[in-house]
Amino acid sequence: MLPQTPGKIFLADERGVAESDRFRRFSTFNFGPFAHPHKGPFGRLYGFNEETLAGQHVLDFTVAEASHVLVVPITGAVTLRCAAAPETTVSVEELVVLAVPAGSVLHVQNPFSDALVSFLHIWLLADEPVATPAAHRVAFRFEELHNCLLPLAPTPVGTVPARVSLGRFDGRCEAIYRLNIPGSGFFAFVLAGAFEVEGRLLHAKDGLALWHVADVELEALSNDALMLVLELPALAGA
Numbered sequence: 001m002l003p004q005t006p007g008k009i010f011l012a013d014e015r016g017v018a019e020s021d022r023f024r025r026f027s028t029f030n031f032g033p034f035a036h037p038h039k040g041p042f043g044r045l046y047g048f049n050e051e052t053l054a055g056q057h058v059l060d061f062t063v064a065e066a067s068h069v070l071v072v073p074i075t076g077a078v079t080l081r082c083a084a085a086p087e088t089t090v091s092v093e094e095l096v097v098l099a100v101p102a103g104s105v106l107h108v109q110n111p112f113s114d115a116l117v118s119f120l121h122i123w124l125l126a127d128e129p130v131a132t133p134a135a136h137r138v139a140f141r142f143e144e145l146h147n148c149l150l151p152l153a154p155t156p157v158g159t160v161p162a163r164v165s166l167g168r169f170d171g172r173c174e175a176i177y178r179l180n181i182p183g184s185g186f187f188a189f190v191l192a193g194a195f196e197v198e199g200r201l202l203h204a205k206d207g208l209a210l211w212h213v214a215d216v217e218l219e220a221l222s223n224d225a226l227m228l229v230l231e232l233p234a235l236a237g238a
Contacts, residue, residue: 005198005213010039012205015050022057026050028189028207031123042209043185043232044161047123050205053078053110061106066126068161069098069106070153072228074191076117081107085133090119095138095152097160101130120228124161127236136160147173149229163231169193169220177216177229185232186210188218193225 016027016034027034028048029041053059071080077091083104089111090096100106110117138152149165163180179186188197189207197208197218210216218227 005210005216007198007200007208007210007213008042009200009202010207010209012203014039015205022054023059024052026205041125042187044125044235045122045185045187045230045232046125047121048187048189048207049121049123050074050118051108051121052116052118053108054116055110055112055114058107058109061108061121063100063102063104063106066102066128066130067100068124068126069100070120070122070124070162070164071096071098071108072120072122074118074120076115076119077111078117078119079109079111080135081109082133085135088135088137090137093140093142095140095164097136097138097153099126099130099134099136101133104133122230124232125235127161140166142168145226146170147175149175149177149227161233165229165231167227167229169195169225169227171220171223171225174217174219177218177231179214179216179231181231181233182214183234185234186213186216187230187232188216189228189230191226191228193220193222195220195225195227 010028018025030039031047072095073092079089081087144150145168149167151165153160153164187209190202195202
């Protein structure tokens, strides 16, 4: 039997939950009020949150360390504000990466008056201090995701400290993700459906961290299975 790639599964039903009558957040890693001894960061990835936000409501996130925040709407759109940077709105079929300074506050608002929105916000430590907030936007079409992992953020590591890919697969479709930078970590999150990844079964909203890996084999086990993948270069000096 071939040795299994070292890794860790983050089960959907073990995510932390924070909620009020205006929002609900599911956190794969420790974030905000959620703290668990086995949900610490994976390399530079220290926050992976699925958020639902009521109409016109605003959430404020205090940034403890210089970070890059990836925002991916699942339904609707959200408006982002941080310090003196221009306000930006990100919609479905878009990804925005925000570079945010330590000590700043990121404001996230549902721009609609009476509709819920849902989105991912993913938090990555920056290698160097961030002087001023900056935004990087990537647009894509849902049709482009069919049976492949589409690179959404193939920009230089200095701009976005991760490679981000998204794919939607037919049942029994297989793919191989080849890491671009040796020594990087691999993190996959199942948005819908089910997958087998390196011999591990993952259901909707499960996450998987892998390390010491060069190629990652995956197979969709249901139709319209949707997966987000992060390739995470090691932190500078780590």
